[in-house]
Amino acid sequence: MLEFLRFDPTACHFPAPVVPVLPGLRLGDLRLLAGPAWPAHGQHFVRGRYALAAAYAAAGVGARGALLAPAYHCRTMLDPALALGGAIGLYPLQDDLSPELGALAARLAGGGVAALLLTHYFGVPQAAATVAAVQELCRRHGVALVEDCAHAWQVALQRAPLCQPGGGHYVVASPSKFFGCADGGMLWGAPPQALAPRGWLQEVRGWRDAWRRGRPARHPAPAAAQRPCGADVRSRESAPSHQFQAALAASSGLAGSRWIMRHSRLERLAGQRRQHYATWAAQVAGLALARPLWSSLPDGCAPYMFPLLLQDDSRFAALKHAGLPIWRWDELASSDCEVSGRYRLNLLHLPCHQGLEADQLEWMGSQLRRVLA
Ligand SMILES: Cc1ncc(COP(=O)(O)O)c(C=O)c1O
Missing domain, CATH: 3.40.640.10 (Type I PLP-dependent aspartate aminotransferase-like (Major domain))
Incomplete structure (x- = not known):
């Protein structure tokens, strides 16, 4: 039996993120061979x-x-x-x-x-x-x-x-x-x-989902209340969450996904991710209320996300209401690790994938500066 502490955002009514968190399928990322x-x-x-x-x-x-x-x-x-x-x-x-x-x-x-x-x-x-x-x-x-x-x-x-x-x-x-x-x-x-x-049918749906995943969403209407919201919930659990579907455990991934993996321009994707990471690092330099977990990358590393550490979580709701694509591991099994306890609500995961456009990065940076300067 594990004790979990989970942030429940139900009362916050956060809008969908304006910019996709994960990359979608783009022809320019693929090669025939x-x-x-x-x-x-x-x-x-x-x-x-x-x-x-x-x-x-x-x-x-x-x-x-x-x-x-x-x-x-x-x-x-x-x-x-x-x-x-x-x-x-x-x-x-x-x-x-x-x-x-x-x-x-x-x-x-x-x-x-x-x-x-x-x-x-x-x-x-x-x-x-x-x-x-x-x-x-x-x-x-x-x-x-x-x-x-x-x-x-x-x-x-x-x-x-x-x-x-x-x-x-x-x-x-x-x-x-x-x-x-x-x-x-x-x-x-x-x-x-x-x-x-x-x-x-699943293969066809897979291609459709891959294509749709990279599409931007509409900007949300400005939210009236941007005060901290949501609540922490404690639970004791011994079973997996709904995110684990036992029925899928012995199934293969999609053949279409394998094709995309083999035909993607790996070096190009890695290079774009590195560039976007560097753009993030430049954009958040000097923020009063947040700092990058790592301001630079080791040679050759292809980053997945840009981790940004908030001083505290009081502005999180304002960032989410702006439509920023933010992931956060705010459900953790309880432990004696001080760092993880602090990162649960304060470490933001921001996208730096190959599908981001320069104006999207610029817009996300401007929102961070507006809320966290
Ligand atoms: C560090 C880490 N390990 C494992 C997983 C599981 O990967 P998947 O989402 O493909 O099941 C995730 C998912 O987010 C993850 O972040």
């Missing part, structure tokens, strides 16, 4: 959460022990473990979202852990020394390592060749966060399993 195949032994699930479920199952979560996950997470990282009936422990993170290695080591030494989830947040890889230290701890305690590259397609491509089926090292990715495709979750490191193919 397929790019290189992704690393061998990869399996294509419907979403990253089902790839995680297969990794956790192969690692023995539930049957053999608990999942040890980072204290800053979204629900879909934990749901697969709950679906397996597994216990979940949480380890604390530092300000830069790297694991607190001392606390992590202590939790592993306590025993009872089958798998450890290490997340590369927002497309930025954890430092090589950190990954090596975590890997060594896992080896020492006989615990499987699941690298969560849901935000980091390019990190997944680098890490996947290192894991062999059955070797206790798994890599998971969520390609629909990077490419303009409607679904997908990749898993490397697990023994292959038979996945049911999707029907032609």
Whole structure:
């Protein structure tokens, strides 16, 4: 049984975001010839959460022990473990979202852990020394390592060749966060399993959804009340949320999504994401009430989102009422991690994907400056 703290925005009546949070399908991002195949032994699930479920199952979560996950997470990282009936422990993170290695080591030494989830947040890889230290701890305690590259397609491509089926090292990715495709979750490191193919109607819907996803919405009418709103709700839960549909766990991702992944201009998408990240960093420099979590990127990194840390959450409603595309992990399982507790309401995830236009970036920056200057 886990205790969750969730921000309930029902009373806020936030409008739909004006700018798409995820990239849509654009012809200019595609090429006719397929790019290189992704690393061998990869399996294509419907979403990253089902790839995680297969990794956790192969690692023995539930049957053999608990999942040890980072204290800053979204629900879909934990749901697969709950679906397996597994216990979940949480380890604390530092300000830069790297694991607190001392606390992590202590939790592993306590025993009872089958798998450890290490997340590369927002497309930025954890430092090589950190990954090596975590890997060594896992080896020492006989615990499987699941690298969560849901935000980091390019990190997944680098890490996947290192894991062999059955070797206790798994890599998971969520390609629909990077490419303009409607679904997908990749898993490397697990023994292959038979996945049911999707029907032609689902394939057609997938193309339609991929196309529609990138469309901007109308600007909302100016909201009268922009005061803080919403309420925190506590619950105790042992079952997965509605975001985890067991019926999809053994289905394959769409063939259309695989085609889009193979035919996307990877370098171009990565370059545009880096450029947009740099634009964000320039736009928010000097804001009084917020600062970027990372103002620059490591070489070669293709970011997923631009993480912006608010001083406090008092202006969040005003930003949402403006129609800004903001994600926030405001539902967390309770832990003793001070950083995650603070980031739950204060860390904004802002899009920097390839589909953004210069005027959209400019408009989003102007809204942030209006509310947070
Ligand atoms: C860090 C992380 N891991 C895993 C997932 C699950 O990926 P998917 O949405 O493809 O199921 C997400 C989803 O947002 C995520 O942010």
